[in-house]
Amino acid sequence: MARPGTIGEQLEALRRRNMYRRRRVLDGPQGREVLVEGRRLLNFCSNDYLGLAADPRLRASLQKAADRWGVGSGASHLVCGHTRAHHELEMALARFTGRPRALLFSSGYAANMGAIGALLGAGDRVLEDRLNHASLLDGGWLSRADFTWYRHGDMSHLAAQLGDNGQARGRTLVVSDGTFSMDGDRCPLAELTGLARRHDAWTMIDDAHGFGVHGRGGRGLVDAEVFGTDDVQILVGTLGKAFGTAGAFVAADEEMIEMLIQRARSYIYTTAMPAALAEATLTSLAIVEEEEWRRQRLQELIARFRAGLAALGIEAPASAAPIQPVIVGTPERALALSAALEEAGVLVMAIRPPTVPAGTARLRVTFTAAHLPADVDRLLEALAGAWPAVGVA
Numbered sequence: 001m002a003r004p005g006t007i008g009e010q011l012e013a014l015r016r017r018n019m020y021r022r023r024r025v026l027d028g029p030q031g032r033e034v035l036v037e038g039r040r041l042l043n044f045c046s047n048d049y050l051g052l053a054a055d056p057r058l059r060a061s062l063q064k065a066a067d068r069w070g071v072g073s074g075a076s077h078l079v080c081g082h083t084r085a086h087h088e089l090e091m092a093l094a095r096f097t098g099r100p101r102a103l104l105f106s107s108g109y110a111a112n113m114g115a116i117g118a119l120l121g122a123g124d125r126v127l128e129d130r131l132n133h134a135s136l137l138d139g140g141w142l143s144r145a146d147f148t149w150y151r152h153g154d155m156s157h158l159a160a161q162l163g164d165n166g167q168a169r170g171r172t173l174v175v176s177d178g179t180f181s182m183d184g185d186r187c188p189l190a191e192l193t194g195l196a197r198r199h200d201a202w203t204m205i206d207d208a209h210g211f212g213v214h215g216r217g218g219r220g221l222v223d224a225e226v227f228g229t230d231d232v233q234i235l236v237g238t239l240g241k242a243f244g245t246a247g248a249f250v251a252a253d254e255e256m257i258e259m260l261i262q263r264a265r266s267y268i269y270t271t272a273m274p275a276a277l278a279e280a281t282l283t284s285l286a287i288v289e290e291e292e293w294r295r296q297r298l299q300e301l302i303a304r305f306r307a308g309l310a311a312l313g314i315e316a317p318a319s320a321a322p323i324q325p326v327i328v329g330t331p332e333r334a335l336a337l338s339a340a341l342e343e344a345g346v347l348v349m350a351i352r353p354p355t356v357p358a359g360t361a362r363l364r365v366t367f368t369a370a371h372l373p374a375d376v377d378r379l380l381e382a383l384a385g386a387w388p389a390v391g392v393a
């Protein structure tokens, strides 16, 4: 896309189109309520699904670990930044995901860029769901592999693409979100892995929103008892969402992980996450596995919200995830609705293109296990009040 004009003009054009983005400054921790610019707002936009980001046990664990490890890790993993704490977290994540190895990255963005770039190059092929997270799309584009997308969740489209070999000589990788980040729906994993296997392609699943939330003990969508490393060669999870800390990991077999250590540029050329954070994440992992009530609470909140929306006559796309999109169409409407909710003391961010496709601007409502049923009722009341005013059909 050509971008004429000065930066000032470009910014002005974004403002005119209601596409300008700005940050909100929080004055306290994540939780069911957040302190934003002097106001306490009921918070429905974090990815802290299990309500662990400010958990007292995680805070204590981080403080204690900082006494042992200090703050900075000082170097990349391959130089001298890889501590016993990182190592133990990797082993725990491998066990948790039922895979031989796990490798820590400083963020999910870095994990996706690094993994795809390490495995693919010119002459290879990458096939991605159209609604994949930006980091997966960016990783595919920058890998120099032949990039194709298939329609969201459309396995016949994927099959057609896989059947058409084109110019590709090398490896083929099929990449998908597990639980989609803006819609909360899931990829058809059994079909997808079956297709990939039949076409001799590898599968990479990023389950950033599934870990901690779905599956046995929060193991996510890719249960190792059903989908092993022959089905899903590369499994990505992030630690900044349900786990309440920061960072990410790739879980895979021994050789795949060794390959990433040799080749993933976003692994090699970056400072290791602080060791204390790795230790706090071990504490978090134990809570994620043990405290089933957090997942049950989420399901109760989701059911309450969806029943409430239906009663208001507001349509909601199918989602069993704590991500509940309320699609309103245009950026103006999404912004207006978000502003009206904020007036009522409820924080729900408007999500606009290019984060979501044009015409599907929305409020992305998210729940955490820290919410109470009464919080959902307050959100529904606020929505009922704001809905007619923004002129949504």
Ligand SMILES: *Cc1c(COP(=O)(O)O)cnc(C)c1O
Residues within 6 Å of the ligand: 106, 107, 108, 109, 110, 112, 133, 135, 177, 181, 206, 207, 208, 209, 238, 239, 240, 247, 248
């Ligand atoms: C949030 C997210 C990421 C990025 O993870 P960070 O650790 O926040 O960089 C990657 N993939 C998906 C699907 C995500 O939702």
